[in-house]
Amino acid sequence: MPKRPDVTTDEGTTMCSTGTLAGLGNYAGRNVMIQLVASGTTLTECANPAGNVAPGQDSQADYASEVVPVKVDRQGRATYSICTKEPDVTTQSAGCPNSKWTGRAKDVIFTPGSAYLLIDGKRIPLSF
Secondary structure (H helix, E strand, O other): OOOOOOEEEEOOOOEEEEEEEOOOHHHOOOEEEEEEEEEEEEEEEEEOOOOOEEEOOOEEEEEEOOOEEEEOOOOOOEEEEEEOOOOOOOOOOOOOOOOOOEEEEEEEEEOOOOOEEEEOOEEEEOOO
8 A cells, every 4th residue: 555645634615635645666668547535524604795693504515626647657656746626615515594605615624544545445544
């Protein structure tokens, strides 16, 4: 199994991971497909047309990045930088009173130990 990444950080509404994976010798000279996946709770808020803000309804979900190709060098290492997508919050999903209000993500509280990279179907756990 490849070495764990160098840095995984909570960036507010996204999680990012950057590093060099080692131990991918079987993929030397090829691309591996990677994706960052993390679980957490989205804290939402609702803003009315006057700009006043009220708490929304929080929700739990899994958050993922795009699936991206990363080149593996001849020594079996792959350097990458990847972030989850922003949560998709709508007026309705935030529990706002009506369509004149705007729902948005205020923060995502990522669950410790719930993040991992998917590399060609293999799960590599991340710590943050």
